[in-house]
Amino acid sequence: MSAGRLRDHVGLVARLVLGGVLVVAGVLKVGNPLGAARAVQAYDVMPFELARWIGYALPWVEIVVGVLLVIGLFTRVSAVVGAVLMAAFVVGIAQAWARGLSIDCGCFGGGGQVASDQTEYGREIARDLGLALCGAWLVVRPASTLSLDRALFGAHKESA
Amino acid sequence: MTTNDRKAKARAAGQAAASGGANVIVVAGIVVVLAMALIIGGVVWASQDTGSSAGGASQLPDGVTKGQPIEPFASAKPAEDAPVVDVYEDFRCPICQVFEQSMGSTINELAKDGTIRLRVHLKTVIDSNTGGDSSAVAGASAVCAADQGVWEKYHTALFALQPAQETSAGFPSSDYTKAAKGAGLSGERLAAWQKCTDQGTYVDYVKSVDDETVKQGITGTPVIEVAGTKLSWGALIDQNTRRADTATLTEVLTSGSVPADLVQKP
Structure with a gap:
């Protein structure tokens, strides 16, 4: 296998991991808008009403970006959004940790206050950093195996 | 890339390249419209689901x-x-x-x-x-x-x-x-x-x-x-x-x- 094809396969894995996690996270939250709003409000970084609307929108954004990554359509743009989302989550969780809040990240539903011995900030940050790395790989090198980009636009254009 | 390709590109951004393949601008347009519709529709639904159900009452x-x-x-x-x-x-x-x-x-x-x-x-x-x-x-x-x-x-x-x-x-x-x-x-x-x-x-x-x-x-x-x-x-x-x-x-x-x-x- 050539180095190029190997990297294409790495790209496929990155797409499926980041995209798959985004889709699952979005689907688990989408049916409970109040819970999603409360989870964002618990981070206490935005005005209360703004956090509510972010909470309403976030699951849908995650689903859209996740699906685009899974099918490999506009991979680079989708990966930019995915990586920015993950970076934002890392910042949000880190500030909650630093300020001594005790909240669940609400990444896959749930969220809000938890007992102080039930926080999992380190694990949540490590996971989101890993996912951000998947996004970063695809931003740098969006070409990948089994992508709609390649099928629709041809190999020479898929890095667009 | 052939000269034809370049001309085609210059003529109309996004027009299908001579080598075949879908028009990027058209596909991007469709995806953006669908994505915006889904997200905006979702937010509207969410605000109704959590908001008023009593109306005038x-x-x-x-x-x-x-x-x-x-x-x-x-x-x-x-x-x-x-x-x-x-x-x-x-x-x-x-x-x-x-x-x-x-x-x-x-x-x-x-x-x-x-x-x-x-x-x-x-x-x-x-x-x-x-x-x-x-x-x-x-x-x-x-x-x-x-x-x-x-x-x-x-x-x-x-x-x-x-x-x-x-x-x-x-x-x-x-x-x-x-x-x-x-x-x-x-x-x-x-x-x-x-x-x-x-x-x-x-x-x-x-x-x-x-x-x-x-x-x-x-x-x-x-x-x-x-x-x-x-x-x-x-x-x-x-x-x-x-x-x-x-x-x-x-x-x-x-x-x-x-x-x-x-x-x-x-």
């Missing part, structure tokens, strides 16, 4: 402003300096049921004779866990019962009917009627309560209370505050019998201050 309880607690025993006319006791509860929350069944009657008696000023904040914690708005509807139905003068009995009856499972469906609506009849409503008063409940008259009000209390940092239930200090009420419950030390509870509530060893740790 939406009301605030008499003499209460948006987000603020009700005083179900205000007619007892507590003295100006009576200790203020704030209770934050959700009819669907299992520990609230334990709280209500072990301490509710003690608190109510003190409120009924005006010894304390009881303020009840009806929250929707379980709604935010399960989705749906059953906690808000249940709380609203209790405000309707208060309008008919049967807050205490309805409150007790509805807590007793609490569904064992926390689901988005929550209370079956027949449970509200059962609780209303159990509280002694019949005839015209039952009809008035039923109309108030069916129209979701106070649903928006209860949701506003949850918003307001979350802003103040009260995200869980039940919480009881005496003169603004959280009481560690669980410490007054015998773990085996589930009975409350009502003598100590009465003492704390009437004194209007929580002793240091009974302050709820954050």
